[in-house]
Structure formats: structure tokens, C-alpha cells
Amino acid sequence: MSRDVIASVDVVSADIPLTDPFVISRGRISVAEVAFVRLTLEDGTCGFGEIAPFAALTGETRDQSAGDAQRLAATVVGREAGSWWDIAADLEVAAPDDPAARVGLECALADGLARSRGVPLHALWAEHGGVADVRERETDVTLPMLDDARVQALAESWVGRGFRTLKLKVGNPDIEKDIARVESLARRHPRVDFILDANQGYDRAAAATFVERLASLHERIRLIEQPVARDDIEGMASLCASSPVAIAADESVFTLPDVQRVIAAKAAHVVNLKIMKSGLAQTIEIARAARDAGLGLMIGGMMETRLAMGVSFSLVLGFGGIDHLDLDTPLLMADDPWVGGYTYDGPRMIPSLEPGLGMRPKSS
Numbered sequence: 001m002s003r004d005v006i007a008s009v010d011v012v013s014a015d016i017p018l019t020d021p022f023v024i025s026r027g028r029i030s031v032a033e034v035a036f037v038r039l040t041l042e043d044g045t046c047g048f049g050e051i052a053p054f055a056a057l058t059g060e061t062r063d064q065s066a067g068d069a070q071r072l073a074a075t076v077v078g079r080e081a082g083s084w085w086d087i088a089a090d091l092e093v094a095a096p097d098d099p100a101a102r103v104g105l106e107c108a109l110a111d112g113l114a115r116s117r118g119v120p121l122h123a124l125w126a127e128h129g130g131v132a133d134v135r136e137r138e139t140d141v142t143l144p145m146l147d148d149a150r151v152q153a154l155a156e157s158w159v160g161r162g163f164r165t166l167k168l169k170v171g172n173p174d175i176e177k178d179i180a181r182v183e184s185l186a187r188r189h190p191r192v193d194f195i196l197d198a199n200q201g202y203d204r205a206a207a208a209t210f211v212e213r214l215a216s217l218h219e220r221i222r223l224i225e226q227p228v229a230r231d232d233i234e235g236m237a238s239l240c241a242s243s244p245v246a247i248a249a250d251e252s253v254f255t256l257p258d259v260q261r262v263i264a265a266k267a268a269h270v271v272n273l274k275i276m277k278s279g280l281a282q283t284i285e286i287a288r289a290a291r292d293a294g295l296g297l298m299i300g301g302m303m304e305t306r307l308a309m310g311v312s313f314s315l316v317l318g319f320g321g322i323d324h325l326d327l328d329t330p331l332l333m334a335d336d337p338w339v340g341g342y343t344y345d346g347p348r349m350i351p352s353l354e355p356g357l358g359m360r361p362k363s364s
């Protein structure tokens with residue numbers, strides 16, 4: 001019998017500086033404000049989780065979420081890590097509006113469980129509808145909404161490092177500016193593809209014009225994320241019906257009922273999964289629903305270190321069918337607080353086969 005009873009939970013805040021300020025249509029940050037969860041089992045095994053809310057998108061702040069996680073620790077301590085799925089369901093009831101706090105605990109639980117079983121984290125997802133597909137992948141890299149010269153310089157440098165998909169933050173009130181930027185990057189980098197993320201920045205007419213005006217680049221646009229407001233499901237659906245480019249729902253899908261609504265309305269071709277907006281167990285449920293409905297899957301994150309991003313990568317490896325990877329934020333940070341686990345080689349993400357996430361804090 002493995003002693004996988006949870007003995008303790010600790011939550012510690014950390015500020016990780018970014019190399020460049022990160023600007024989207026809904027906010028700007030220059031430091032990743034995160035918190036790390038360390039969960040210890042009675043046999044001494046540790047599991048780690050990360051809390052990385054992006055206040056502009058979900059309304060949670062790091063300090064609120066870290067405090068919630070401390071409070072929620074009482075729901076977790078004394079139970080068996082093996083029942084993590086049931087614990088996750090209890091956490092959803094206890095903190096429905098704080099997915100970042102929940103996910104910190106869920107990830108620490110799952111990591112601890114995988115480590116106590118001696119298997120990589122991605123191996124756990126087979127029990128939840130996953131079909132393992134363990135191999136190297138490539139991630140895109142995101143260019144923030146900075147001035148043209150800075151964006152061009154960043155694009156130059158990422159393409160020079162081998163990146164083949166650039167994710168561009170669009171959604172400017174002035175769509176001409178967005179169109180000019182996409183066209184100019186496409187001209188300078190004829191071999192790269194694009195993911196264009198409007199973060200709800202357009203209205204229906206602007207979104208339709210944006211798609212139309214980029215007709216000559218359609219083959220190089222892998223998808224357009226969340227062109228219109230999250231609740232404008234009709235707008236998403238009408239764009240989906242007419243757009244030759246895949247439309248992805250991001251902010252429209254936080255929960256399982258959200259994805260069910262999007263599926264019923266045919267309001268997306270692809271769903272962008274993020275553990276930090278939905279929680280870990282609910283992300284798996286969303287992925288299952290979307291996959292069963294024949295939708296494509298993308299996975300991204302908030303401003304997360306390699307720990308939370310490693311959990312998302314484990315879903316790519318262990319759940320399967322996730323074709324669009326936007327798992328670049330550790331590359332935007334000036335420091336990596338973790339050692340071990342998966343590695344980056346340019347855009348390539350190389351899986352780790354160590355137990356759990358295979359990571360430990362750099363400082364201990």
C-alpha cells in the first residue's frame with residue numbers, strides 16, 4: 001500500500017521578471033506574479049503546482065488566489081492523492097470562481113500522485129479519456145502589442161531561433177493597424193505561419209473585415225482566436241460559418257457548460273484550453289467534450305512558469321489530439337525557477353519521462 005495520504009500543503013508567492021513587458025488588448029504586465037503550491041504526502045513525496053492568474057482576463061489576483069489556496073488546503077489535507085479527481089470536484093464546489101487557486105492544488109495533487117506511482121504526469125490522463133501521444137512538439141511564440149519596431153525586432157529574433165509559428169496579439173480598435181502589422185510580418189518572414197489573437201477586441205463587422213482583408217494570407221493563418229466578445233456566441237457562430245480560416249474560442253470557454261454552448265451553436269472550430277482559466281479536471285472535461293464534438297484543440301496559458309506549462313504539455317502528451325501549442329510563456333521570462341522536467345530547444349518541447357513533472361525548485 002502506498003501511503004499517498006496528503007500531509008501538508010504550503011503556498012509561497014514569487015515574482016518572476018519578464019524580458020519584455022507583455023501587452024494585450026486587455027492589460028499589460030512586466031512581472032509574472034505567481035504562487036507555488038508544495039503538497040507533501042505522508043511518505044515524504046512532494047508534488048508541485050502553480051497559481052498564475054491573469055487579472056485582466058479572469059479578475060483574480062495572485063494574492064487573492066494564493067489566499068484562497070491556503071484556505072482550500074483544508075479540503076485536501078488528510079485525503080488520498082489517488083482520489084484527486086473527487087478532490088478536484090470538491091474544490092470546484094468550494095471555489096467555483098477561483099480556477100487559479102484550484103489548479104495550483106489540483107496540479108500539486110496530480111504531480112504528487114504521479115511521483116508516488118513512479119510514472120510521468122502524462123501517464124495519469126489515460127484514466128480520464130486520454131490517448132497518449134508522447135513525442136516532441138513545437139510551440140508558437142507570442143509577440144506582444146508593442147510598437148512596430150519592437151515587434152519586428154522580436155519577430156526577427158524568434159524566427160532566427162527557429163520558431164515557425166508567430167502568435168500575434170491583434171484586436172486593435174483600428175483594424176488597419178492590425179492588418180498592416182500582419183502583412184508586414186508575413187512579407188518579412190515568408191516561411192512562418194500565424195495565430196492571430198484578438199482577445200475579444202473586434203465587433204462582428206470588424207472581425208469579418210479583418211478575415212476578408214487577409215485573404216491572400218489565409219493559408220498561413222492557422223487560426224484566429226476570440227475575434228469578438230466572449231458572450232457574443234452568435235457573432236462567433238456567424239464568423240465560423242463564413243470564415244475560411246479556423247476560429248478558436250478562448251475567453252468564450254472557461255467551463256464545461258461554456259464549451260457545450262459553443263458546440264451547440266457551432267461557435268468555434270477550435271477550443272483554446274487553459275488550465276489556469278478552467279482548473280485541471282475541468283480542462284480535461286472541456287477537452288473531452290470538444291474532441292467528441294469534432295472540434296480541434298489548442299492549449300495555452302496565462303503568464304506561467306515551466307511548472308504550470310509542464311502540466312499543459314503533459315495534457316498534449318497524455319490526452320492527445322491537441323494540435324496547436326501556445327506554451328511559450330517560460331521563454332518570455334528572465335528567470336526559470338525550476339530545474340528538471342521537459343526542456344525547450346528553440347520552439348521544440350522535449351518531454352521528460354521522470355516521475356510526475358520531474359521538476360524541483362531551483363533554490364532548494
Ligand SMILES: [Mg+2]
Binds near residue numbers: 197199225251
Ligand atoms: Mg487567447
